[in-house]
Amino acid sequence: MRQLSFWRVSGWRWLLRGAAAAVLALVLLPLCYLLVRASEAGPAALQLLFEARTLRVLARSVALALAVPLLSALLAVPLAWLTTRTDLPLRRMWAVVTALPLVIPSYIFAYLLVSVLGPRGLLQQLLQPLGIERLPDIEGFPGALLALTLLCYPYVLLTVRAALLSVDPALEEAGRSLGLSPWRTFVRITLPLLRPALAGGGVLAALYTLRDFGAVSVMRYGTFTRVIYIQYQSAFDRSGAAVLALMLVALTIGLQALELNTRGRARYHRGHAAAKRKPMLVHLGRWRWPALLLCAAVALLGVGMPAAVLLFWLVRGLTLGTPLPALWNATGNSVYVCLVAAPLALLGALPLALIAGRQRSGSGRLVERVAYSAFALPGIVVGLALVFFGARYVPAIYQSVFLLQAGYLILFVPEAFGALRAALGSVNPSLMEAGRTLGRAPAQVLRSVTLPLMRNGVLAALAIVFLTAMKELPATLILAPPGMGTLATSIWGAVTQAYFAAAALPAVLLIGISSVPLAIFTLREAYQ
Amino acid sequence: MKIVGFRKALLVGFLAAGCLVSGCVSGAPDASGTALSAPPVASGEVVLYSGREESLVAPLLVKFTAATGIPVKVKYGSTAELAATLLEEGSRSPADVFWAQDPGGLGAVAAADLLATLPQTTLGLVPMNFRSARGDWVGVSGRARVVVYNTNKVLPADLPPDMWGFTEPQWMGRIGWAPGNGSFQVMVTAMRKLWGEEKTRAWLQAMIANDAKEYPKNTPLVQAVANGEIEVGFSNHYYLLQISKEAGTGLAAANYFLPGGGPGSLVMVAGVGQLATAPNSANAQRFIQYLLEPAAQGYFAQDTFEYPLIAGVEIAPGLQPLASLNIAALGVGDLIDTRGTVDLLQDVGALE
Incomplete structure (x- = not known):
């Protein structure tokens, strides 16, 4: 047998560690910035920490960050199951459509939700003939919960669907052959197998909820992100904002501990080298009608409603002769930066996922926690942190597209990490070990065994980062070089000043472009 | 076969990304949209x-x-x-x-x-x-501060001459405001200058007591007035004009410039x-x-x-021409203490 040199094995290990350390250092930059700014607040910082108002903000953030993933799971599990395991009519279409809300920017979505479901919104106008004069207010917690659940449940949907597709059907068949009903098979065998996917997708949903500004500001629900923005916007108070942002980081770390506990020490990959095969589809029979109703209701609220209102604005603007902006540059810039951001985030997340996924030790967990710690930070904080370091220490790339990409890397590495981590968890390590005992170097095993086995996770990471970067706004505004507009900044500029027709065109373009990779990924994953 | 195809695709993706990254060093993305035709101007820009x-x-x-x-x-x-x-x-x-x-x-x-x-x-x-x-x-x-009112529900004659008038209980449940909006906060800063902290606080508390409905910003606020969700809203003058232009039809709303002066008559x-x-x-x-x-x-x-x-x-x-408005006698220097205003708004519970 060919003997691998010491260097090829341990050199690889150090390369992996070095890459991981570099990425983690970048991810931790915003935290350093926050510590610098918070320390300027002095004793006032401590006072702010224990104010009753701050504690209310904390309570609201926790409530939302728990309720959104919970409700998302309740939506995502049936939808994922229906679109992968049943003979639901138009299954492929529903698979794509139910994932689509992920591509809609939250600041647009929440705005549209209010203009349709608000007390005197479009829905009320439709119901007017029935004598309904106003609908109940949806702003506050219910509105924020509704908007963020519709925007975030696709995170859970995608991870759960991937898990359903990779579960060994033999386990479920064994359950059935031992006399379990289909329902009990699902509850006792399938659902427990989905635990890591639910936890992974749930954490992404929870952290996105904490980071999001658009929905909570339109719904006027005072979570950390909104209060941090108020500090910047109204009081120009960078120290106060930094103290609040550090509390948000602490909350993020607390939430992660919850997720790590639910995963426990169980293994979720296939027991042995069972050939991958498709599970039997469940025949829905009469149940297909309620199933279709669920899919249609979610699609109507999450995709149909925003698309309809945007098209209405656009058509109204066109018929009134409103001049529409030329968007060639903005579209090109958006696609260009996101096409770069997606593989960069993937490359950045890969060493982290390999370390965290293969080591159940403390260092694996530490990597995981650090990778997620900055995830919930609002874009404005990440943007200002890079302004702080960029203008001071690397003026050569300051206000260039490189700094924007660094910002995207910080913002999106955790998302790519989440997708890769879940994919790696369902790969049986003995396959990689077999590769090593057959004389392959670690890098070769990664290339020829591990990556191909987790290809759905890789594609998921690419698609998710691409479309989240497309809709990212606050960090883009701060970090994009002067003169570089994107679709997201065009929408934002128009909608804040009630130029609805001018906002609708870039919004339709953004949603259309982001839908493409998501649709390709969804169809490829489930029906290849 | 599929696996090989996937790996190739991945490789191509990374290569493409690499080219793009290196491409932008040489200024590949034409951000301004003008640089291609115009000669490069380094210093004049x-x-x-x-x-x-x-x-x-x-x-x-x-x-x-x-x-x-x-x-x-x-x-x-x-x-x-x-x-x-x-x-x-x-x-x-x-x-x-x-x-x-x-x-x-x-x-x-x-x-x-x-x-x-x-x-x-x-x-x-x-x-x-x-x-x-x-x-x-x-x-x-x-930009002038105005009261936008719903023309089906409110007559101009029923509107008070200044901001303090909205503290009356008759306005219960009819008012909309946007405490998170910068212009609104400038108006509150003007109140603190002209009325003092205590009267301003009393006004804010009266608005809350009158159940003023909160909006995230001026656009939805003005729209809510136009569709009758609320009857009056505190806004800037041009939102109504812009929204009417977008809607293409007349809206059931009009601007009212407070004639009595004071912090509501601000430019x-x-x-x-x-x-x-x-x-x-x-x-x-x-x-x-x-x-x-x-x-x-x-x-x-x-x-x-x-x-x-x-x-x-x-x-x-x-x-209305600027000269005909009863503009509050304040300089811009009087209006920059938004921090004190935000503290006050947070203290009375108008803002998180």
């Missing part, structure tokens, strides 16, 4: 940080460049975000000019000594109360300042000067429905 929106600024920049030959590169953002960015950049900022939506953003940047003193020829074009006392920024267009300015560290100060000053010339002032008046600040420019049809 003005870098503008604009807290005002692109739909308003971009057409004006085209005119400016056509008139002067000076190209402009813009970074758009909210006034607060750009102010925070300028504060973090400090003396290393690449910006020449900061154009802010409100005096608060300019005040924060000026307080950090980041703005240069403007020439007297520029400052002199604008009345004293619409520019900074230190001469480091100047207002370029004005606020959007303004510009030149960075002390501006790499290109001569052209920056030319740009600021241009914003106060009749061409630009006429553009503000006719296309964005704002008030021009220099003499002799016609205002949009349907607007």
